[in-house]
Amino acid sequence: MEWEYDVVVIGTGTAGTDIAAHCRKAGKSVAIADYRRFGGTCALWGCIPKKVLGAAAEVVARAGDLHGKGIVGKAAIDWPALMAFEHTFTDPVPGSKEEYFRKTGIDAYHGRARFTGEQTVEVGGETLRGMHIVVATGAKPRPVHVPGADLMTTSSEFLYLQNLPKRIVFIGGGYISFEFAHVAARAGAEATILQRSGRVLKQFDPDLVDRLITASDEAGIAVRLNMPLKSIEQTDGGLLVRAGDAGEHTFEADMVVHGVGRVPETEGLDLAKGGIETDRKGIVVNEYLQSVSNSAVYVAGDANPTGIQLTPVATIDAHTVVDNILNGNTRKADYSLVPSAVFTVPALAAVGLSEEAAKKKGVEYDLHSGDMSSWYASRRIGLAHAVYKLLLEKETGRILGAHVLGDNAGEIINLFSLAIRQNLTADDLTYDTMLYAYPTSTYEITYMVKGKGS
Template structure:
């Protein structure tokens, strides 16, 4: 028998921690998990799941208008924020229960409290209880970053946005990344006046330039305003509860809420990592090797807390690889090449592989194919919004090294296409595939 209380103790019951826990338990390990908030982590509780449900709700604003062009006598409709908010939160609670049930079914012990490290193989719970484990996995995820400036305490983050008492009439969003653009689209469709404020001069850094420029163009057409090169100076709260945002290089903006979406940082503060000898990088992320092992042999980490690729499916892959490698006798290393991603903006973006700029810098000579078109549905609805598909091909090998799309259902289409890019298929392979007509996806095999 082991001298430890558990074979594995996991701190954090998010996507990566839950996957690692149940897989390790299925391999016969004695596993415990500590979660100080709610089982499910950022994605399920206050991230991609509730946000995607809000995106679905926002899409009805345009769908109801478009329906009239398709013969439906749709009256003017009123949006009820309270009803959507409560339905979304109820779904989150349902999913939280399922995650807890998964742990219970795999005989994983769940401690609903905070845990901190007090040594390489020991943790302390908030009630003072000390527990030993042969191995410890840190899966505490990330946390919204809020820069410090006068009045920053009046801003909210993506953690609080799902719980708003009422729909704000005026929203200022700080940041230019995927979270900022997604919530800009959501609130704009709900009827709020939205302004994105960015201290830099571009949105969606890391995405293909043509795709992000198209989103900017469409967003402005929809009524979303942008302020670039405008750093926050202060937020002033007035007697009526409204806010005035003071910016550099820009006039002040009045708002009902200010949502800070300036990125996320690894959630490592106060965990006792330094005292246990775990090395962190300059951003506070746990430094791990390809096996997810930290500088302390008994301590591992997966997910956003390692700040590699901050995506839920990546955290799940890392949790699976850790459990299979350490407890299942199946050494597994996660391949981070060609990881697909999406921005659930209005319209959404899907991307996999290299951007045009990255491909030219790395490969030298590339071929670029684009299709700039109006979806059939938009044509009949009288909507001028255009989709853009872009394929990047290595000139030397004919291999497709990047796909970038903006338009209706782009992420749904991109997932299948990402398989082809991951498999290293060529432009000729795409050309040899018969088109599925009429569909938007067929543009991918008709690019000339």
């Protein structure tokens, strides 16, 4: 049977659901399809469950930091109980999505979608014809081509472990490895991060990253640089990881976690049958997130190779695609100011220009930087590692970039993101100009803009 729709969306994550909802609200007939549980990465295999685990890790870290400062005893994580709590967040998602689609008149299909023509996809034996088709299929772990790669545990699987192994090796020095290693270490596991190059968390300021590595080491996490993965072997005692240029370094583990990044999940879509051009990164799109070879097709969220794999970016992609479907190509994708955070303990966050980027662009700036560990917000919780950097335009004092390692770094960076978006200067954020609730972490922005600790 063949169905006619104004919009067919493939994927039920943040981007796919948003696009389906807004197009339906605008009076369009909409179908949505997914072969996985409805809900997408953020709700089921990413942000939400990750933050639930991270909250428990933070409690353990806080108790340890305040030991001898009024706190006695040791906090500990009951992993099965924590998993049960996590499930209270994730288990309701697929059903609620299904009910939402039903109530709003969005036709939902379960099964893998594949293109059968430029404006048709087949799902579960049914052909869906759409005036527009949106690929919002999310991402999958980047393929790793070494012997034993199939022995790795994915980040999705890690989030649903019924029992936490004692020895865990994380491959790759990005968000996934650091965030999960901080959870694992606080839950009592021996955590090791292996990074193929000499730098981890490359999207962030290297000085702040170095401080996070120190904090990680103190939490019992071993960060090993210049350790390219060579192989993983099954042994009687678990797994043996070989790393280094010649595989000369070995690490024993009970679990090896894939943390080397994710790529758009477009395999199996039969893109060629849809006349959809691809390159090594994925579907080739224009500035409107439209396929360059098939104008009926748009791409959004983690499936979009030109974007950044973050949930707020998926939302921006969704709004861009909706505007372009409803109004013609009127809105271009804009990733010029994207705040990001690594939810370790302490957290690391950034927005705007880095020193490296400013120098490459020839931007003249003043640098405010300093150690915040003695400031109230850090000292009251016993946080030993808290630092910041601000880049201010030399002539105007306009805020160009902000980098924070510390408590509530993600919340602080959101305010700096707003300040940059609104072209605010350092003077605009001082306590002479703006009132803050006190004492709070965000009040200390007033010290940062004045260059305290520089």
